[in-house]
Amino acid sequence: MVVILIGYMASGKSTLGRILAKKLNYEFLDLDDFIEKKENAAVSDIFNLKGEIHFRALETQYLKELLASKNNLVLSLGGGTPCYSNNMETILNADNTKSIYLKASIPTLITRLKNEKSTRPLIAHIETDDLLAEFIGKHLFERSQFYSLANATITTDNKIANDIVEELVLQLF
Numbered sequence: 001m002v003v004i005l006i007g008y009m010a011s012g013k014s015t016l017g018r019i020l021a022k023k024l025n026y027e028f029l030d031l032d033d034f035i036e037k038k039e040n041a042a043v044s045d046i047f048n049l050k051g052e053i054h055f056r057a058l059e060t061q062y063l064k065e066l067l068a069s070k071n072n073l074v075l076s077l078g079g080g081t082p083c084y085s086n087n088m089e090t091i092l093n094a095d096n097t098k099s100i101y102l103k104a105s106i107p108t109l110i111t112r113l114k115n116e117k118s119t120r121p122l123i124a125h126i127e128t129d130d131l132l133a134e135f136i137g138k139h140l141f142e143r144s145q146f147y148s149l150a151n152a153t154i155t156t157d158n159k160i161a162n163d164i165v166e167e168l169v170l171q172l173f
């Protein structure tokens, strides 16, 4: 099986994906990290030097490659992956694949992202906390239509990572 973790920036995809993979004895890949290795460049540099459209094309290309070639894999997507190039359709139609939306509330995301803006090119330039909060609210609203297509949704607010992973396992088997 390929388990795909979906969610907004800072929803916990990378953190929880790593723990889940260990528990299942599956390989773990983070799509952002995979792109960085393949392209030998940081995601923020790809955005800044070649533009978001180029990044989205790479993201779709590597997502398809991984879905076609891997099994026993936990794959954490980038925050925007489900929202471009019919990627959600690709994921839902892939064989032996289960997608899970890690749903975090706006206040939780704001708290986390305030401290972690610099590595995330879509928000790195937002200067004040108020503007960041406004951006996240609107952006999450636009993206929720894609995220909520996942096979299952798990709310993550006020839960410790290990408990969320227990819930994830219950959704899978």
Ligand SMILES: Nc1ncnc2c1ncn2[C@@H]1O[C@H](COP(=O)(O)OP(=O)(O)OP(=O)(O)O)[C@@H](O)[C@H]1O
Binding pocket: 007, 008, 009, 010, 011, 012, 013, 014, 015, 016, 032, 076, 077, 078, 079, 112, 120, 156, 159, 160, 161, 164
């Ligand atoms: N359940 C949790 N409780 C508290 N903090 C958490 C939890 N899950 C993740 N975090 C923290 O939230 C931050 C974001 O987590 P993580 O990097 O895993 O998110 P992500 O979804 O992979 O983000 P991105 O899409 O930007 O790669 C990290 O500092 C992580 O330690």
Ligand SMILES: O=C(O)C1=C[C@@H](O)[C@@H](O)[C@H](O)C1
Binding pocket: 008, 009, 032, 043, 077, 078, 079, 080, 081, 119, 120, 121, 122
């Ligand atoms: O939410 C997004 O669109 C992004 C999230 C990150 O995981 C990276 O894929 C990149 O910074 C874009």
Ligand SMILES: [Mg+2]
Binding pocket: 013, 014, 015, 030, 032, 076
């Ligand atoms: Mg991540």
